[in-house]
Amino acid sequence: xxxxxxxxxxxxxPEYQEWVKLLDGRQALLRPILYSDKDAILALFNRLSPDTRxxxxxxxxxxxxxxxxxxxxxxxxYNSFALVTEICHEGRMEVVAVGRYVRLPCxxxxxxxxxxxxxxxxxxxxxxxxxxxxxxARERAIAAFVAELLNENMIMLDIxxxxxxxxxxxxxxxxxxxxxxxxx
Numbered sequence: 652x653x654x655x656x657x658x659x660x661x662x663x664x665p666e667y668q669e670w671v672k673l674l675d676g677r678q679a680l681l682r683p684i685l686y687s688d689k690d691a692i693l694a695l696f697n698r699l700s701p702d703t704r705x706x707x708x709x710x711x712x713x714x715x716x717x718x719x720x721x722x723x724x725x726x727x728x729y730n731s732f733a734l735v736t737e738i739c740h741e742g743r744m745e746v747v748a749v750g751r752y753v754r755l756p757c758x759x760x761x762x763x764x765x766x767x768x769x770x771x772x773x774x775x776x777x778x779x780x781x782x783x784x785x786x787x788a789r790e791r792a793i794a795a796f797v798a799e800l801l802n803e804n805m806i807m808l809d810i811x812x813x814x815x816x817x818x819x820x821x822x823x824x825x826x827x828x829x830x831x832x833x834x835x
Contacts, residue, residue: 667734669783673774677738681783684733684749689720691735691746700769706804707766709826723749729791730754734783736767736776747771750780752788752796761788763796763831765807777810785814785833798829 668682684692696704696715704712715723726733733751737744747768752761763784767776788796800807802825811818811831821828 667783667787671775671779673738673776673779675774677774679747679774679776679779680737680744681734681779682737683728684724684726684735684751686724688735688746689724692720692723692749695746695749695766695768698768699766703766703769703772706801706807707764709799709801723751726751730761732784732787732791734780736771736780738771748776748780750777750784752784752793754791754793755797759792759794760797760830761793761795763798765810772806777807778813781810781814788833793833795833796829796831798831799823800827800829801825802827 668680670678670680673679693715699707701711723733731751731753733749735746736748736750738747739745740747748766748771750763750765752763754761763781765777765780785796796811798807798811802822804827808820808827808829811829815831817832819830
């Protein structure tokens with residue numbers, strides 16, 4: 652069992668790296684986020700369209716602060732876990748997506764969130780990340796993911812619905828509160 656250490660990242664086991672075939676036939680590497688990924692996460696954010704940023708953050712976010720980068724890249728791989736997806740672009744690996752869960756305190760629930768670079772959306776990256784995060788969550792005694800989506804985020808809703816056709820959703824103003832079982 653992995654435990655959380657204050658301000659330290661626990662090195663993930665190598666078996667959590669997985670190559671997946673995308674819908675367009677290319678290969679992508681899913682791997683745990685590392686503290687050293689800060690520059691790659693910042694570069695990914697800067698490539699996101701304003702619409703994609705709005706759907707992910709629920710407001711017109713124009714920058715990521717150093718504190719946010721720290722929080723995004725420093726996970727304990729148990730109560731918080733993040734995966735990045737890398738694709739070979741012009742001879743080098745480039746982070747094109749990030750997905751994460753964070754366990755809600757004293758529960759078997761975790762909040763989940765994803766963002767996929769605009770030009771890579773629709774290639775199965777979100778689905779692959781959800782499947783892998785669900786597997787990791789089950790191993791860590793998490794029973795369900797919760798997410799708050801903007802009503803217009805139909806792409807994410809479709810990914811979650813495909814994973815769990817029996818998900819629950821509650822309308823809360825401009826948002827949907829979703830609960831997805833990770834049990835398979």
